[in-house]
Amino acid sequence: MSGGSVIDVGKFVGGARLGRYHVAICLLCAMVLVTGGFSLTSMGMVVPTLSDEWGLDQAAFSRDIISPLSAVMYGVVGGSVAAGYLADRYGRRLVLMAMMLLASIGMAATATADGFGALILFRVITGVGAGGAIPIAIAAVSDIVPDRKRNLLIMTMYVGAPLGTSLGGISGPAIITQFGWEGLFLFGSLALLLVTAGVVALLPESFRFLAARAGGDHCIGAILSRIRPAAGTVSATRFILADTDKAKVSAAALFRNGRARITFTLWLIFVGMQYVMFFVSLMMPAYLKSNGWAATDALLPLGVYNLGAIFGSIALGLLANRIGAARSLLISLPLATLLLCLLALVVSPTRAFLALAFVAGAMTTGSGMALAPLAAGLYPAAVRSTGVGFALGIGRLGSIAAPLIGAVGLSHHIGARGFFLAAAAGPLLCLLGVILLLSFLRRRSVTAHS
Numbered sequence: 001m002s003g004g005s006v007i008d009v010g011k012f013v014g015g016a017r018l019g020r021y022h023v024a025i026c027l028l029c030a031m032v033l034v035t036g037g038f039s040l041t042s043m044g045m046v047v048p049t050l051s052d053e054w055g056l057d058q059a060a061f062s063r064d065i066i067s068p069l070s071a072v073m074y075g076v077v078g079g080s081v082a083a084g085y086l087a088d089r090y091g092r093r094l095v096l097m098a099m100m101l102l103a104s105i106g107m108a109a110t111a112t113a114d115g116f117g118a119l120i121l122f123r124v125i126t127g128v129g130a131g132g133a134i135p136i137a138i139a140a141v142s143d144i145v146p147d148r149k150r151n152l153l154i155m156t157m158y159v160g161a162p163l164g165t166s167l168g169g170i171s172g173p174a175i176i177t178q179f180g181w182e183g184l185f186l187f188g189s190l191a192l193l194l195v196t197a198g199v200v201a202l203l204p205e206s207f208r209f210l211a212a213r214a215g216g217d218h219c220i221g222a223i224l225s226r227i228r229p230a231a232g233t234v235s236a237t238r239f240i241l242a243d244t245d246k247a248k249v250s251a252a253a254l255f256r257n258g259r260a261r262i263t264f265t266l267w268l269i270f271v272g273m274q275y276v277m278f279f280v281s282l283m284m285p286a287y288l289k290s291n292g293w294a295a296t297d298a299l300l301p302l303g304v305y306n307l308g309a310i311f312g313s314i315a316l317g318l319l320a321n322r323i324g325a326a327r328s329l330l331i332s333l334p335l336a337t338l339l340l341c342l343l344a345l346v347v348s349p350t351r352a353f354l355a356l357a358f359v360a361g362a363m364t365t366g367s368g369m370a371l372a373p374l375a376a377g378l379y380p381a382a383v384r385s386t387g388v389g390f391a392l393g394i395g396r397l398g399s400i401a402a403p404l405i406g407a408v409g410l411s412h413h414i415g416a417r418g419f420f421l422a423a424a425a426g427p428l429l430c431l432l433g434v435i436l437l438l439s440f441l442r443r444r445s446v447t448a449h450s
Helices: 009-014 020-054 071-090 090-111 116-145 149-159 161-201 208-212 214-226 251-256 260-291 297-323 324-346 352-370 371-376 382-412 415-449
Strands: 007-010 236-240
Touching: 007 009, 009 214, 020 071, 020 090, 020 116, 020 149, 020 161, 020 214, 020 260, 020 297, 071 090, 071 116, 071 382, 090 116, 090 161, 116 149, 149 161, 149 297, 161 297, 208 214, 251 260, 251 382, 251 415, 260 297, 260 352, 260 371, 260 382, 297 324, 297 352, 297 371, 324 352, 324 371, 324 415, 352 371, 352 415, 371 382, 382 415
Parallel strands: 007 236
Antiparallel strands: none
16 A cells, blocks of 8 residues: 555455454454343343342332333433434544443442332443444444445344343353342443453544544554555555435435335334344243242243344344345244244243244344344435434334333233233234235335336
8 A cells, every 4th residue: 555545445444355353343342232232131130039039029120111121221212312423423432432331330330229219220321321332333343344244244243132131041040149139230240341441452443533533544544454454554545435424314204205104114013023022031031930930040041042042143134135134034023923922832941942942032033133134125325324223213112112011911910821922922013014014015116117
């Protein structure tokens, strides 16, 4: 790379070969998602134990519109909205560190809570931190990986979130037995701090933020030298970035040109998926305990379920790349609905139940992996980010509703069988939405060609 040359950063990065630096950043950002996923679902892991210790009914933890179980999702919404603005203004690296530290503080503080008010406050703080950190980590990977590997690496990295829940479900019983429910939150806080140290040591700043700062070219050159060492030094090079994201698009564009039905149906699908993902992650241990399982034993199926989600997310993500997101969902969503219904029939601490939980997690959470490419394919480039962002945001209504619906079921003693049948309503709603969406798209195509 000779001095004085001009380099298009996007083309330079996109055309690179996958190297050690890429792998290191992807692993670091995957750990952000692992610790974030653990933080978001940790409250559901301790409800069976905490309800015994505080002498409360399990439904008490989720029956209000803002409860210890749902509070974290309100924080996630706030963190997700704030993170993008703050990262643009103060730099992605600094904001990610701040969000990780905030999540760590929230987790540590939760271990000191002595009542519902404190639990709700500290869970909101945790949600803001984790909710802000996860999208920044995904954006950081998207910035530096080669074009031909981008989708695969992001899909693979994204399974860090269910992996965090799985590790919690598997290791949670030992941690709670040894250190109490408080130990689970302290463990999560320490893990967040360790990953934050990795962010400080390894994560590069975003190219766009550096380009707007004095001396930014030198920093960009140093990062590019690590991405493509064989290209030589870039100390005297001027860099350009395609400025495609300055134009602001109104959300009203999502409802123009016949898109209104498509947009509303897409939101319905995202609500159904967020509902089932968080209904299971937050409420499964409580319902298994209501069926007579020991509080710590009730965590193992959750760990196995989310372990299946990891493999399912990768497999269905690859399938979506080959046959399309909609077609892959027409395969996975009926299976997810059927498997959750089978869990309702088999509820017992047996190998068969755990095997079903593994496959159900693969099909259910794996289906969620195909939703982002499904949404992206429905909109033209000018409104694509807006369409996906709104779908993700509206989908949070499902995650907020999940513990409320779970509390109603616990109050009415529907038991674990009823729980899994209620969970099956999520992928069934998604399936109906996908069928309706394809119908709209088919009519639109016929109209366009008539």
